[in-house]
Every structure is written in structure tokens, then in C-alpha cells.
Amino acid sequence: MSKSKYDIIIVGAGVIGCSLAYYLGKLGCTDVLLVEREEFAGTGSTSKANGGIRAQFSTEMNINMSLLSMQLLDAMEADMLSETGYRKAGYLFLTADSQRWQILQKNIAFQQQHGVTVEPLSRQQIAGKIPFARTDDLIGGSFGARDGFIDPNGLMNACLTRALAMGITYLPNTNVIDLLKSDGSITGVRTAAGDFQADMAVNCAGSWAKEIAEMAGVDLPVEPVRRQIVVTGPTDKVPRVIPMIVDTDTGLLARREGDGVGLAYSNPDEPAGQNWIFDPEFIEVVAPKMLERFPVLEDAGIDFRLSWAGCYEVSPDHHAIIGESGVPGFYLCNGFSGHGVMHASAAGFVLAEMLVKGRAETLDIAPLSVRRFADGKLLHEMNVL
Ligand SMILES: Cc1cc2nc3c(=O)[nH]c(=O)nc-3n(C[C@H](O)[C@H](O)[C@H](O)COP(=O)(O)OP(=O)(O)OC[C@H]3O[C@@H](n4cnc5c(N)ncnc54)[C@H](O)[C@@H]3O)c2cc1C
Structure with a gap:
């Protein structure tokens, strides 16, 4: 049974809200209400994610978020009964273009300077790693051995289960319809099930974050943008891992997806908007790219029933927006732009520090403040996938 006043209310129980709840609990802050409008946690973008985790980014901020997440995931794997599914299968970037190879080499040097485990690979080394792919045209690539995969809902459930065990309260089937205000501060949330007061409210509403921010009068530049994954039929011509x-x-991404291969591609012409429906015509876009690099998949065909779509929650500079909103009592943890699963651990950890200790001690997240948009201090991530 939920009470009517909490220290902290979290709006949205996806991987971000659950991670925050978990790390708040680890800091001894358990007077927390996690409000979710759906029956089950994690049915939003979290359930649609590809589960990739990488530190091969072009900005120090995104690199640091990934490295902290990797460290926290290692600790969780050792500590938890539940599985986050962190599997270090690596991320392998490839190119057959000499200019891109120059960029890739610069990226590798930058990433290595910032502590990323990444190395350049020759065409022969790439062929050794992925003999099932066409590699005769390649010039080089980069491989990050600590990169790989997480089980998005596994991570979310691991966090939620532990947060519940530590005493936080989970309120499903409850839509937040407004925020409570007093003297210019946010003092709680209004839901279909009644009002709940809190000292702090945190927006963890994923691709719906803009709507929650509007309730506080905060202009949050986060837009939903559809992202689609095409899944091939079963194939034994590709190793299991x-x-x-x-x-x-x-721009094609490929990974194992069950008995088939999952193929992702970020369509630059995709309009912003809540569109969660897979478009079969997207296969026409992906198939030529697939056949160019993985002719071996031609026989596998495409499984329409397994292919899916979901929404990224995109910020203008492809970095998260974390911290104070400018309105007292209202905090943000939004705009992960396709990196929300891989950065969930770091985001939950540092925001919990900020809320409990008054300051994010482990990582300087000041550059992720929403103020950067008004101040014109945008970050610039080049490795957007
Ligand atoms: C196809 C696809 C592939 C992706 N691949 C990757 C990947 O490889 N790696 C990676 O790191 N990320 C990936 N992402 C991005 C990742 O899924 C998101 O960044 C992440 O899941 C965001 O988590 P979240 O908790 O913020 O959002 P969500 O999981 O969407 O959770 C938000 C929650 O808020 C709830 N909510 C919203 N409004 C209200 C309200 N008014 N009241 C109460 N509750 C509310 C929703 O119901 C939802 O459960 C991918 C995304 C997609 C779509």
C-alpha cells in the first residue's frame, strides 16, 4: 500500500528509472516511489533496445558514461542474483573507405587516451574475427573488447528487484497527469490514483519525457524518433556469439538475434514522433546493405514477425540530459539518444549521488545539464548509431 508523501518520486519505470531507484537504495535512500503508467516495468524503449554497450564514442562525456557503466555492470554481475546479461562480445567497426579509416584511427587514439580498451584491426584480423562476412574490400577496423551486449530487461529487472528488496515502493498502472507545484517548486505528482507529495520528482519518462517536463514548465529538447530492427530467418552460417x-x-549494424541475425540502420529521414510500428518497406532499405557485407545471409530470408520498431529519445547533441531542471524539486534523466541501456547504470549512479549527497561525486555531469542548450554549450557526438 502506497502512502502519500515520499522523499523522492521517480516518474517512469524503464531501465533508467529502475537504475536510479536501485542506486538510491544503495545509498540508503529508500523512501522512494517509482510510478509507472503501464502494468509492467520496462515496456517502453527498454523492451525495444538492441542491448549494445560500447565505449567507442567521440566525446569524453559519452566515453566516461560507458566506462562507469561497464565498471558498475561488472560489480552487479558479481553482486547480484539476477542477470544483467553483460557479455563482452565486442563492438567491431569496419570500413572500406580510406577517409573513414583515417577518422577511425583518430577515434581509436582519442578513445585509448581516455582509457577505452580498443585496438585497430587489419583486414586479415577482421577476416579472422568474422569469417562469415565479406572482408576482401575492407581497409581496417576497430575492436573494443569490453564492448558487447546487455540484456535490457534483465538489467532493468535486476535493478527493480533489488530496489524493491531494499524497500522502495513501485506503483504500476498509474499515469502521472500533472506535477504538483508550490511557490515555484515541484512538490509531487498528480496521478489518476491521487496526489503524492515529494521533496524531489525525477523525470525518467523516456521518449515521453518532454510531456512530463512541460508539466513543470520546462522546455526539454527530447524527441521520440522511430528506430527499426530487421531480423533474418534462422541461420547456422554465423556463430552463436x-x-x-x-x-x-x-551504417548497418549486425548482431546475433536468437537463431537469426538482427540488423539495424538509423534512417536519417525518419521524422520525429511516437511511431512504434515496424514498416515492412524498411526491409528494402536494409537488404542491399546486408547483402553487400553478409551475402551469406541471403538464404536466411527475413522474418517479418520477429522484426520490430521502437523509439529512441533523442536530444539535439545525442547526449543525455541529467540533473537539475531549473525548477526547484524537479530533476531530469532523459534524452539518451540510443545509449540509454548502456548508460543506465552510470546515469542512475551519478544522479543518485546528486540527489542524496547534493553532488555527483564520481563523474562530473555538469556538461549534461539542460542549461547547455540555453547557453549554447552543446556537446558533439560523431559516433551516433
Ligand atoms: C530499436 C531500438 C534499439 C536500441 N538499441 C539500444 C542499444 O543497443 N543500446 C542502448 O544503450 N540503447 C538502445 N536503445 C535506446 C534505449 O532503449 C533507451 O535509451 C532506453 O531504454 C531509455 O530508457 P528509459 O527508461 O528512459 O525509457 P523507457 O524504457 O521508455 O521508460 C520510460 C517509462 O516511462 C513511463 N511513462 C511515460 N510517461 C509516463 C507517465 N505520464 N506516467 C507514468 N509513467 C510514464 C513509460 O510507460 C515507460 O515505461 C534502443 C532503442 C530502440 C528503440
């Missing part, structure tokens, strides 16, 4: 393969020339 392969890295996330990123063909930087075509």
Missing part, C-alpha cells in the same frame, strides 16, 4: 558489427560505410 558474434560482436556487434558496425559497417561504418553503409
Whole structure:
């Protein structure tokens, strides 16, 4: 039974809200209400994610978020009964283009300077790693051995289960319809099940975050953008465990997905909006890219029933927006732009520090403040997938 006043209310129980609840609990803050409008946690973007985790980014901020997440995931794997599914199968970026190869080499040097486990690979080394792919045209690639995969709902459930065990309260089937205000501060949430007061409310509403922010009068530049995954039919021509393969020339990503292979591609023309429906015509876009790099998949065909779509929650500079909103009592943890699962652990950890200790001690997240948009201090991530 939920009470009517809490220290902290979290709006949205996806991987971000559950991670925050878990790390708040670890800091001894358990007077927390986690409100979710659906029956089950994690049915939003979290359930649609590809589960990739990588530190091969182009900004120090995104690299640091990944490295902290990897460290926390290692600790969780050792500590938890539940499985986060962190599997270090690697991320393998490839190119057959000499200019892109120059960029990739610069990226590798930058990433290595910032503590990323990443190395350049020759065409022969790539062929050794992925003999099932066409590699004769390649110039080089980069491989991050600590990169790989997480089970998005596994991670979320691991966090939620532990948070519940520590005493936080979970309220499903409850839509937040407004935020409570007093003297210019946010003092709680209004739901279909009644009002709940809190000292702090945190927006963890994923691709719906803009709507929650509007309730506080905060202009949050986060838009939903559809992202689709095409899944092939079963194939035994690809090993059961392969890295996330990123063909930087075509923009195609490939990974094992059950008995088939999951193929992702970020359509630059995709309009913003809540569109969660898989478009079969997307296969026409992906198939030529697939056949160019993985002709071996031609026989596998495409499984329409297993292919899916979901929404990224995209910020203008492809970095998360974490911390104070500018309105007292109202905090943000939004806009992960396709990195929300891989950065959930770091985000929950540092925001919990900020809420409980008054400051994010482990990582300087000041550059992720929403103020950066008004101040014109945008970050610039080049490795957007
Ligand atoms: C196809 C696809 C592939 C992806 N691949 C990757 C990947 O490889 N790696 C990676 O790191 N990320 C990936 N992502 C991105 C990742 O899924 C998201 O960044 C992440 O899940 C965001 O988590 P969240 O908790 O913020 O959002 P969500 O999981 O969407 O959770 C938000 C929750 O808020 C709830 N909510 C919203 N409004 C209200 C309200 N008014 N009242 C109460 N509750 C509310 C929703 O019901 C929802 O449960 C991918 C996304 C997609 C769509």
C-alpha cells in the first residue's frame, strides 16, 4: 500500500528509472516511489533496445558514461542474483573507405587516451574475427573488447528487484497527469490514483519525457524518433556469439538475434514522433546493405514477425540530459539518444549521488545539464548509431 508523501518520486519505470531507484537504495535512500503508467516495468524503449554497450564514442562525456557503466555492470554481475546479461562480445567497426579509416584511427587514439580498451584491426584480423562476412574490400577496423551486449530487461529487472528488496515502493498502472507545484517548486505528482507529495520528482519518462517536463514548465529538447530492427530467418552460417558489427560505410549494424541475425540502420529521414510500428518497406532499405557485407545471409530470408520498431529519445547533441531542471524539486534523466541501456547504470549512479549527497561525486555531469542548450554549450557526438 502506497502512502502519500515520499522523499523522492521517480516518474517512469524503464531501465533508467529502475537504475536510479536501485542506486538510491544503495545509498540508503529508500523512501522512494517509482510510478509507472503501464502494468509492467520496462515496456517502453527498454523492451525495444538492441542491448549494445560500447565505449567507442567521440566525446569524453559519452566515453566516461560507458566506462562507469561497464565498471558498475561488472560489480552487479558479481553482486547480484539476477542477470544483467553483460557479455563482452565486442563492438567491431569496419570500413572500406580510406577517409573513414583515417577518422577511425583518430577515434581509436582519442578513445585509448581516455582509457577505452580498443585496438585497430587489419583486414586479415577482421577476416579472422568474422569469417562469415565479406572482408576482401575492407581497409581496417576497430575492436573494443569490453564492448558487447546487455540484456535490457534483465538489467532493468535486476535493478527493480533489488530496489524493491531494499524497500522502495513501485506503483504500476498509474499515469502521472500533472506535477504538483508550490511557490515555484515541484512538490509531487498528480496521478489518476491521487496526489503524492515529494521533496524531489525525477523525470525518467523516456521518449515521453518532454510531456512530463512541460508539466513543470520546462522546455526539454527530447524527441521520440522511430528506430527499426530487421531480423533474418534462422541461420547456422554465423556463430552463436558474434560482436556487434558496425559497417561504418553503409551504417548497418549486425548482431546475433536468437537463431537469426538482427540488423539495424538509423534512417536519417525518419521524422520525429511516437511511431512504434515496424514498416515492412524498411526491409528494402536494409537488404542491399546486408547483402553487400553478409551475402551469406541471403538464404536466411527475413522474418517479418520477429522484426520490430521502437523509439529512441533523442536530444539535439545525442547526449543525455541529467540533473537539475531549473525548477526547484524537479530533476531530469532523459534524452539518451540510443545509449540509454548502456548508460543506465552510470546515469542512475551519478544522479543518485546528486540527489542524496547534493553532488555527483564520481563523474562530473555538469556538461549534461539542460542549461547547455540555453547557453549554447552543446556537446558533439560523431559516433551516433
Ligand atoms: C530499436 C531500438 C534499439 C536500441 N538499441 C539500444 C542499444 O543497443 N543500446 C542502448 O544503450 N540503447 C538502445 N536503445 C535506446 C534505449 O532503449 C533507451 O535509451 C532506453 O531504454 C531509455 O530508457 P528509459 O527508461 O528512459 O525509457 P523507457 O524504457 O521508455 O521508460 C520510460 C517509462 O516511462 C513511463 N511513462 C511515460 N510517461 C509516463 C507517465 N505520464 N506516467 C507514468 N509513467 C510514464 C513509460 O510507460 C515507460 O515505461 C534502443 C532503442 C530502440 C528503440
